[in-house]
Amino acid sequence: MHEQDTEGVKIGLEVHCQLTSLATKLFCSSPSDYRGKPPNTNICPVCIGTPGSLPVLNRKAVTHAAMIALALNFKIPERMLFFRKNYFYPDMAKNFQITQYDRAGGVPFATDGHITLDSGKRIRIGRMQLEEDPAKLSYDGTIESSTQTFVDYNRAGITLVEIVTDPDFESPREAREFLNKLSSILEHLSVSDLNLEGSVRCDANISMAGGRRVEVKNISSFKEVERALNFEITRQRSLTSKGIKVMQETRHWDEIRRITISLRLKEEEQDYRYFPEADLVPVTLTKQFVQDVKKGMPEMPEERAKRFQKDYHLSGETAQILVREKALADFFEEAAKHSKDARQLGSWLAVDLQAYLNEYGKSLEELKLTPKHFAEMANMVSSGEVSRGAAKTAFVEMLKTGRMPRSISEEKGLKVISDTGFVESLIDKIFSENPQAVQDALKDPKAVNFLLGQIMRATKGRVDPAVANRLVRERLAAAKGSK
Amino acid sequence: MAKQRILELPVWEAADKIRGQEITSEEYVAATLKRIREVEPDVHAYITLIEEPALTQAQAIDKKIRRGGDLGRLAGLPVAIKDNICVRGFTTTCASKMLENFVTPYDATVVERILGEDGVIIGKTNLDEFAMGTSTEYSYFGPTKNPWDTSKVPGGSSGGSAAAVSALEAAFALGSDTGGSVRSPASFCCIVGLKPTYGAVSRYGLVSYANSLEQIGPFARDVRSCALLTSVIAGYDARDSTSSDKFPADLVLKRSLPKLTIGVPREFFEEGVQEGVSKTVRDAISRLEKAGVKLSFEEISLPMLKYALPAYYIIAMSEASSNLARYDGIRYGYRVPDRTLDWGTVFSKDRGVGFGAEVRRRIMLGTYALSAGYFDQYYLKAQKIRTLLRREFDGAFKRFDLLLAPSMPILPFGLGEKMEDPLQLYMCDIETVPANLTGIPSLSVPCGVSEGLPVGMQLMAPPFREDLLFQAGRLVEDLLPVDRSAGEFTHA
Ligand SMILES: [Zn+2]
Numbered sequence: 016m017h018e019q020d021t022e023g024v025k026i027g028l029e030v031h032c033q034l035t036s037l038a039t040k041l042f043c044s045s046p047s048d049y050r051g052k053p054p055n056t057n058i059c060p061v062c063i064g065t066p067g068s069l070p071v072l073n074r075k076a077v078t079h080a081a082m083i084a085l086a087l088n089f090k091i092p093e094r095m096l097f098f099r100k101n102y103f104y105p106d107m108a109k110n111f112q113i114t115q116y117d118r119a120g121g122v123p124f125a126t127d128g129h130i131t132l133d134s135g136k137r138i139r140i141g142r143m144q145l146e147e148d149p150a151k152l153s154y155d156g157t158i159e160s161s162t163q164t165f166v167d168y169n170r171a172g173i174t175l176v177e178i179v180t181d182p183d184f185e186s187p188r189e190a191r192e193f194l195n196k197l198s199s200i201l202e203h204l205s206v207s208d209l210n211l212e213g214s215v216r217c218d219a220n221i222s223m224a225g226g227r228r229v230e231v232k233n234i235s236s237f238k239e240v241e242r243a244l245n246f247e248i249t250r251q252r253s254l255t256s257k258g259i260k261v262m263q264e265t266r267h268w269d270e271i272r273r274i275t276i277s278l279r280l281k282e283e284e285q286d287y288r289y290f291p292e293a294d295l296v297p298v299t300l301t302k303q304f305v306q307d308v309k310k311g312m313p314e315m316p317e318e319r320a321k322r323f324q325k326d327y328h329l330s331g332e333t334a335q336i337l338v339r340e341k342a343l344a345d346f347f348e349e350a351a352k353h354s355k356d357a358r359q360l361g362s363w364l365a366v367d368l369q370a371y372l373n374e375y376g377k378s379l380e381e382l383k384l385t386p387k388h389f390a391e392m393a394n395m396v397s398s399g400e401v402s403r404g405a406a407k408t409a410f411v412e413m414l415k416t417g418r419m420p421r422s423i424s425e426e427k428g429l430k431v432i433s434d435t436g437f438v439e440s441l442i443d444k445i446f447s448e449n450p451q452a453v454q455d456a457l458k459d460p461k462a463v464n465f466l467l468g469q470i471m472r473a474t475k476g477r478v479d480p481a482v483a484n485r486l487v488r489e490r491l492a493a494a495k496g497s498k
Numbered sequence: 499m500a501k502q503r504i505l506e507l508p509v510w511e512a513a514d515k516i517r518g519q520e521i522t523s524e525e526y527v528a529a530t531l532k533r534i535r536e537v538e539p540d541v542h543a544y545i546t547l548i549e550e551p552a553l554t555q556a557q558a559i560d561k562k563i564r565r566g567g568d569l570g571r572l573a574g575l576p577v578a579i580k581d582n583i584c585v586r587g588f589t590t591t592c593a594s595k596m597l598e599n600f601v602t603p604y605d606a607t608v609v610e611r612i613l614g615e616d617g618v619i620i621g622k623t624n625l626d627e628f629a630m631g632t633s634t635e636y637s638y639f640g641p642t643k644n645p646w647d648t649s650k651v652p653g654g655s656s657g658g659s660a661a662a663v664s665a666l667e668a669a670f671a672l673g674s675d676t677g678g679s680v681r682s683p684a685s686f687c688c689i690v691g692l693k694p695t696y697g698a699v700s701r702y703g704l705v706s707y708a709n710s711l712e713q714i715g716p717f718a719r720d721v722r723s724c725a726l727l728t729s730v731i732a733g734y735d736a737r738d739s740t741s742s743d744k745f746p747a748d749l750v751l752k753r754s755l756p757k758l759t760i761g762v763p764r765e766f767f768e769e770g771v772q773e774g775v776s777k778t779v780r781d782a783i784s785r786l787e788k789a790g791v792k793l794s795f796e797e798i799s800l801p802m803l804k805y806a807l808p809a810y811y812i813i814a815m816s817e818a819s820s821n822l823a824r825y826d827g828i829r830y831g832y833r834v835p836d837r838t839l840d841w842g843t844v845f846s847k848d849r850g851v852g853f854g855a856e857v858r859r860r861i862m863l864g865t866y867a868l869s870a871g872y873f874d875q876y877y878l879k880a881q882k883i884r885t886l887l888r889r890e891f892d893g894a895f896k897r898f899d900l901l902l903a904p905s906m907p908i909l910p911f912g913l914g915e916k917m918e919d920p921l922q923l924y925m926c927d928i929e930t931v932p933a934n935l936t937g938i939p940s941l942s943v944p945c946g947v948s949e950g951l952p953v954g955m956q957l958m959a960p961p962f963r964e965d966l967l968f969q970a971g972r973l974v975e976d977l978l979p980v981d982r983s984a985g986e987f988t989h990a
Contacts, residue, residue: 060604066597067606067703069738101820101868103845110823119873120881160722166828288868290816292875293710295739372587 523574606703678930
């Protein structure tokens with residue numbers, strides 16, 4: 016992705032995330048796992064708004080939301096209550112959504128949170144709300160050409176948290192970092208599996224110096240967000256450079272064409288007629304409740320990174336990379352159990368592995384490797400069995416084939432050569448082939464490196480550098496003496 | 499015992515006789531069905547009759563009694579259910595074209611409890627469309643008539659249930675009371691009706707009109723039977739988050755009544771209250787005083803009462819506008835035949851045709867009250883009044899055990915008389931809405947007759963003190979008996 020000029024850019028994000036680890040929906044006992052089921056089979060009278068049915072709050076959802084709120088440094092108001100957001104659209108069986116509201120006597124689930132970026136910059140998160148997911152609409156082909164709309168209520172009523180940041184991002188890169196941290200936090204809390212299709216959705220608003228605010232809707236994964244933002248900034252900048260004013264509008268991110276498309280200009284202020292949901296009684300979230308939730312919280316990525324630095328002697332940077340994904344951090348810790356050199360291990364996972372994954376667009380999961388693969392890799396290098404340079408060959412082979420690194424090393428003969436007899440005969444050969452270099456080395460100690468390089472080249476880096484160094488210097492000293 | 503005469507027994511007594519095998523449930527149910535066939539052409543209390551299943555159920559209950567099995571508290575007696583309460587397998591029309599064909603897939607909690615106590619569901623009764631009205635004239639299926647005098651309305655919105663009980667077409671019935679919809683028809687039809695404490699009875703399975711105000715409530719011809727049905731339907735239900743566990747599990751009506759002090763807010767006898775009504779209720783009070791029973795009365799003033807009616811209508815209509823939004827012809831409700839239109843047009847057409855005029859009026863007004871720019875001025879202000887009113891009632895209950903008022907400000911009026919004047923109809927709720935706004939329980943008991951028409955007395959108690967209402971209600975009933983034989987269809 017191209018770096019671009021982001022001066023004067025202001026970005027805010029609105030993230031909707033399903034709490035997928037709940038067993039049931041937010042207000043009924045229909046299962047939370049709706050994926051892959053035939054349409055309209057994962058429903059009950061409550062989530063399809065059957066006349067006479069009433070919502071009942073899933074208390075587990077409150078606990079999960081409170082965990083998220085605490086992890087994101089939010090304040091949790093004592094009184095939790097729900098509001099109705101009224102609008103006519105077929106994705107809501109009741110034609111209103113049960114959500115939360117920050118005006119008219121309402122309070123969000125949590126307020127004034129933040130995430131701190133690695134640079135130390137704080138991204139403020141104004142509020143977080145608990146609400147129900149609407150049904151899924153689908154069409155015959157495109158929205159425009161379809162003569163029918165299909166409504167599937169399997170998803171209706173799934174627990175969503177809505178996380179709304181202040182417009183604190185000054186570049187798409189910051190937005191990406193924020194989302195990386197957010198997703199790692201959600202993973203560490205085990206409240207949401209972000210890999211599930213549709214489990215997370217993002218809207219972004221972007222404005223640039225002198226332009227109006229543009230809203231980009233329907234970004235269906237965190238990975239797409241940076242892409243959409245970059246496109247939008249380029250688009251706005253090219254308008255401005257042509258002297259065209261950026262209008263206030265709502266745009267849609269087309270994932271396939273990777274462009275934003277205008278949905279509507281200057282959204283007419285829709286009146287949702289928010290008012291309290293009297294079917295759900297206000298819930299008091301006591302200090303004790305919050306304390307208990309806090310006590311039950313698992314380790315968060317930031318704490319984990321600090322522990323990695325302390326316990327495994329990793330650099331801050333390596334630790335941060337490892338905790339960016341819970342799966343990677345878990346993998347590291349598992350591998351560390353089998354490894355004598357966690358630093359070495361950390362660098363393979365945080366640097367070499369990441370480079371490979373980025374290059375091939377793969378995930379660690381897809382590689383089907385065990386922590387033992389990486390532990391063995393690290394152990395081979397740290398024990399001096401294989402040089403780091405030669406190990407790289409085994410590493411790539413391991414990622415591609417899934418074989419254990421030691422067997423690769425043995426097959427390819429990557430093992431470090433410390434057999435002095437072999438090295439001495441090699442030195443004989445190289446000294447006789449490069450008399451001028453030997454002469455140079457005798458005068459200038461720095462020129463020794465050329466001879467060492469020849470030895471490494473001849474053995475593809477397999478000779479133990481310390482052994483080679485010692486023997487070459489001994490030989491040169493002997494030559495000097497015999498003169 | 500003559501078949502029709504058994505219907506005139508106090509229901510709690512009929513329950514004892516069924517339990518004692520003096521009469522059978524089948525006999526009682528069959529007699530009720532016969533009665534229904536006789537009087538329905540004149541009264542029109544029912545929308546749907548559940549004849550065969552009711553008889554089958556009665557036979558099963560009789561069999562159980564003969565085998566010596568445990569008999570439930572409702573002892574095979576027929577119960578009528580207002581047609582905005584769900585009974586599995588039958589339509590719940592809410593007396594609307596919108597839900598004419600809506601078959602409910604589940605039983606309301608109250609229905610489950612009635613069946614669990616061997617009550618027999620005998621039919622679904624008429625109401626004002628979606629319970630919006632005070633006369634049962636706003637029904638898509640035509641009005642119900644007052645069994646006492648069929649030229650009059652039965653009150654509403656639960657007019658069908660009240661008429662059915664009054665005309666001996668059911669032993670008991672359930673209604674719903676959002677702003678007086680149980681007490682109004684109880685009063686007009688000369689029977690007993692209770693609006694329980696908000697949260698005492700589960701609303702699961704009641705089609706919402708104004709969910710922060712309404713409760714399902716029982717009708718019976720005497721207080722003791724009313725208390726019996728109340729004790730069956732009340733109690734905590736996990737499916738309704740607003741339901742409470744504070745209602746006493748065993749509602750015991752003590753024989754010896756403690757001395758009760760009763761406050762009589764003068765505002766309930768002022769503006770818009772017919773002379774005949776206030777005089778009848780005041781006479782009743784002085785007769786109770788003279789009877790030397792342990793009741794003492796004191797006139798008081800509750801100034802917030804004058805704001806109750808507008809506050810009630812703003813809240814009720816606001817909630818209605820949202821609760822009724824789901825009837826758009828897509829999942830529920832009437833569909834216009836042309837489906838090629840866009841969403842907005844489809845919704846408007848379906849709702850324009852499916853809802854009656856009064857429902858549309860309340861939805862429009864409620865939508866307006868919730869709209870940006872008006873919300874603070876209407877909805878929020880109404881909620882503030884509600885809070886103040888609640889505080890005023892709390893204060894009054896520190897001094898008094900009960901409060902007393904007429905149930906209705908006017909006598910039963912002629913069919914069609916007020917149809918064209920919604921404001922006049924809204925004014926009819928002036929006595930009843932305070933109990934809904936404050937959530938307190940309120941009982942309507944017949945207390946006399948004026949111009950040949952029944953007058954009801956309304957007793958109000960602190961939350962979850964239904965026991966006090968029933969005890970005082972029984973005194974009223976004993977000391978001021980109303981002769982039911984004066985009515986047209988109110989006796990066998
Ligand atoms: Zn459900």
